[in-house]
Amino acid sequence: MKKSTISSMLAATSGMLVSGAVWADYQLNLREPQSALARDVYDLHTMINLVCLVIFIVVFGAMFYSIWKHRKSVGHKAAHFHESTTVEIIWTIIPFFILIGMAYPATKSVLEMKDTSNPDMTIKVTGYQWKWEYDYLKDGVKFMSTLKTPREQIENQQAKGEHYLLEVDNELVVPVNKKVRVLLTAGDVIHAWWVPELAVKQDAIPGFIRDAWFKSETTGTFRGQCVELCGKDHAFMPIVVKVVTQEEFDAWLASKKQGAATAAAENTKTFTQDELMAKGEQVYNTNCAACHQANGMGVPGAFPAISGSKVATGPIDAHIKLVLNGKPGTAMAAFGGQLSEADVAAVVTFQRNGLGNSVGDMAQPSQVAGLKGGAEAAAPAGN
Numbered sequence: 291m292k293k294s295t296i297s298s299m300l301a302a303t304s305g306m307l308v309s310g311a312v313w314a315d316y317q318l319n320l321r322e323p324q325s326a327l328a329r330d331v332y333d334l335h336t337m338i339n340l341v342c343l344v345i346f347i348v349v350f351g352a353m354f355y356s357i358w359k360h361r362k363s364v365g366h367k368a369a370h371f372h373e374s375t376t377v378e379i380i381w382t383i384i385p386f387f388i389l390i391g392m393a394y395p396a397t398k399s400v401l402e403m404k405d406t407s408n409p410d411m412t413i414k415v416t417g418y419q420w421k422w423e424y425d426y427l428k429d430g431v432k433f434m435s436t437l438k439t440p441r442e443q444i445e446n447q448q449a450k451g452e453h454y455l456l457e458v459d460n461e462l463v464v465p466v467n468k469k470v471r472v473l474l475t476a477g478d479v480i481h482a483w484w485v486p487e488l489a490v491k492q493d494a495i496p497g498f499i500r501d502a503w504f505k506s507e508t509t510g511t512f513r514g515q516c517v518e519l520c521g522k523d524h525a526f527m528p529i530v531v532k533v534v535t536q537e538e539f540d541a542w543l544a545s546k547k548q549g550a551a552t553a554a555a556e557n558t559k560t561f562t563q564d565e566l567m568a569k570g571e572q573v574y575n576t577n578c579a580a581c582h583q584a585n586g587m588g589v590p591g592a593f594p595a596i597s598g599s600k601v602a603t604g605p606i607d608a609h610i611k612l613v614l615n616g617k618p619g620t621a622m623a624a625f626g627g628q629l630s631e632a633d634v635a636a637v638v639t640f641q642r643n644g645l646g647n648s649v650g651d652m653a654q655p656s657q658v659a660g661l662k663g664g665a666e667a668a669a670p671a672g673n
């Protein structure tokens with residue numbers, strides 16, 4: 291990979307101040323770019339910083355020199371002149387060229403970022419409070435990616451791990467050296483998808499589709515975060531992109547497809563109460579506990595308790611429908627599009643018979659399927 295001359299110039303400049311190793315340790319710079327576009331962004335940042343530095347030195351140098359050299363105590367007499375056309379022209383022309391010199395490469399990079407034509411693959415990314423959904427459009431593979439950092443680390447009951455708040459259960463897996471186009475939207479409020487090493491940063495807006503692209507030149511794991519303040523757990527919806535070789539990607543995709551087939555088979559199965567409870571607890575902890583809390587007590591004033599809830603202890607069809615369709619205008623999202631029918635049946639059964647409730651009934655996937663009619667209307671725009 292070609293390191294640009296500008297980067298080495300800055301490295302040399304900074305090397306005069308602190309040794310290179312120290313510089314790297316402090317991580318004062320942008321993260322190491324992993325794509326041609328990311329390198330352009332990095333170089334632009336370096337170049338514009340250098341321009342600022344030079345202007346700073348020249349302007350302040352001239353100012354301090356003049357103040358010192360022409361001070362009254364050495365008997366300097368001020369010049370008396372007005373309106374110098376030469377000076378006016380010089381201080382218009384020079385900034386003009388400086389600005390053009392910065393705007394030209396910047397515009398080129400921005401245009402390149404917007405050019406999502408001829409991708410090798412397209413992935414639809416949907417932001418939800420507070421997780422990301424990845425949909426491999428051509429392959430029928432679709433999953434949620436949620437924070438994996440344990441609650442104990444967040445609440446300071448455990449030492450923080452290496453990738454604290456930057457780790458997820460299901461990474462976005464993509465092949466190396468392929469142009470990946472991402473279509474971004476959101477299911478509730480505005481989120482933003484940002485992976486600095488790959489130079490992608492794009493708002494995900496409900497009801498709109500925006501696109502961006504990246505092409506990683508190296509394999510590896512690159513981490514980013516939601517960068518649009520999106521509510522209580524905004525800091526808890528990281529993005530992890532795992533770039534692998536084409537063979538690894540194909541194997542991963544095949545296993546994901548297998549998993550989808552298993553899930554489809556589950557949707558036609560009749561479960562026992564125990565199976566539903568075990569599965570439901572998992573679904574609950576991954577999808578619902580962020581708001582309703584692991585013990586089902588909710589957060590007073592914000593998220594209702596499931597323990598003793600009128601819905602979770604009332605008619606089961608209404609309970610299922612609420613989970614499928616959500617409650618528009620509240621943080622209770624529609625889960626009909628994200629969870630399988632078996633997952634919904636399990637989580638509903640768990641809410642009715644766990645978390646302090648003991649209704650005694652259970653839901654089956656077929657029952658959920660029968661109630662799904664209204665799910666489409668409440669599904670996020672763009673689905």
Ligand SMILES: [Cu+2]
Nearest residue numbers: 481482516520
């Ligand atoms: Cu967000």
